[in-house]
Amino acid sequence: MADTVKAALMLGPGRMGMGEFPYPSPQPGAVIVKMEMSGVCGTDKHTFEGRSKQYAGTEAETDTPFPIIPGHENVGIVAETGGRVLDFYGKELRPGDRITWGPDLVCGKCWYCRNTFGYPWCESIKAYGNAFSSNDWPHLTGGWAEYMYLFPGTFIFKVPEAVTPEMAVMTEVFAVSYAVDKAKECYSLASEGFGAGAATIIQGVGPMGLMCLIKARILGAGDIIAIDKSPYRLAMAKKFGANYTINMDETSKEDRLLFIKDLTDGRGADLAVECAGSPHAFIEGLEMLRKGGTYIEAGNFVDTGETAINVNRHITAKNVRLFGVTNHPFTGYGPSLKLMERYADVFPFSEIVTHKYPINRAEEGLKRSFEPDTMKVVITP
Ligand SMILES: [Zn+2]
Ligand SMILES: [Zn+2]
Incomplete structure (x- = not known):
């Protein structure tokens, strides 16, 4: 064990630094x-x-308590436990186990915890990498560090042997793709929701869009159309099962609508998943849907302002099924790890991590991740 632990710090908006903290006892x-x-x-x-309010619009809404140690998509090895600690499925954790864990601590007592499994609206939710100041004990509450401290009650998952750290670090993002599972629940003889052969649009194929694309492919999508501005990301989407790619910068909105109509005998897509994080993409996605189609809005995670929606044309006249997604249920972690294990030979999951930076170069890594020729950038000690 180390005496001190190095960590990358976010000191405030636009400011990164390094910190050193005592190694805590659990x-x-x-x-x-x-x-x-x-x-x-x-x-x-x-x-x-x-630009970030944590959990905007909920009881837990807060400003970021700088300084923080960022990092909530985590994988690591158990160093020690405070007595007997069980994983999410009741298995005892031992030193040496590779684990990943949910980023949110929930109270288990409020209405949302008791009725919706505490995601993500627990009235006193606390997120690793975001909601804890590194000034406060136990300091090590984010993953951009040599060690991290997991409070009692953290939802911890053992990583199967066939799942590499490069794959396991994607578990949280993959869990968000439960949105596609959610759409599947609505499938019926009237072909609502998401079902076998559904023409599926993924708007924005960064890491989250890519994981939704993989989930749609595994669940039986028909044509998958990936839309993005980055040729790099579009090429990757093809590798992971997109049949068609559309570059935003090389096409007009009219071109894109026409392409989707042509592909679907004039109807429009059965499902669209918005992972671009733009209110404009939201409108465009709704226009690309067929009547009775399903729309998943997952990308607008921060409030970036308003957009003009034509309620009749975009929603009512289409009988659209609309899902908003801000997070994932913790139950999504186990299935995500299982799917990565099962499909390890089908999808090159390990290629999703395209860049690695040590913690003392975290700022560089953070800035690099803004570039369009990256997929997942990770920080590693
Ligand atoms: Zn995340
Ligand atoms: Zn709660």
Whole structure:
């Protein structure tokens, strides 16, 4: 064990630094993890730009309590536990186990915890990598560090042997693709929701869009059309099962609508998943849907302003099924790990991590992740 632990700090919007903290001893039920890898997420970028309210619109809404140790998409090795600690499925954790864990701590007592499994609206939700100041004990509450402290009650998942750290670091993002499972629940003889052969549009194929694309492919999508501005990301989408790619910068909105109509005998797509994070993409996606189609809005995670929607044309006249997604249920972690294990030979999951930066170059990694020729950038000790 180390005496001190190095960590990358976000000191405030636009300001990164380094910190050194005492190696903590675990309280009963806590776990100390030796970090292997921690993703740079869109949320970290928003926080760095000073645009992030955590859990805006909920009881838990807060400003970021700088300084923080960022990092909520995590994988590491159990260093020690505070007594007997169980994983999400009731298996005992031992030193040496590779684990990943949910980024949110929930109370288990409020209405949302008791009725919706605590995601993501627990009235006192606390997120690793975002909601804890590194000034406060136990300091090590984000993944861009050598070690991390997991409080009792953290939802922890053992990583199967066939799943590499590069794959396991994607578990949280993959879990968000439960949105596609959610659409599947609505499939009926009237062909609503998402079903076998559904023409599926993924708007924005960054890491989250890519994971939704993979989920749609595994669940039986027909044609998958990936839309993005980055040729790099579009090429990757093809590798992961997109049949068609459309470059936003090389086409007009009319071109894109025409392409989708042509592909679907004039009807429009059965399902569209918005992962671009733009209110304009939201409108465009609705226009690309057929009547009775299904729309998943997952990308507008921060409030970037308003957009003009034609309620009749975009929603009512289409009988659209509309899902908003801000997070994932913790139950999504186990299935995500299983799918990565099962499909390890089908999808080149390990290629999703395109860039690795040590913690003392976290700022560089963070800035690099803004570039269009990256997929997942990770911080690794
Ligand atoms: Zn994230
Ligand atoms: Zn709660």
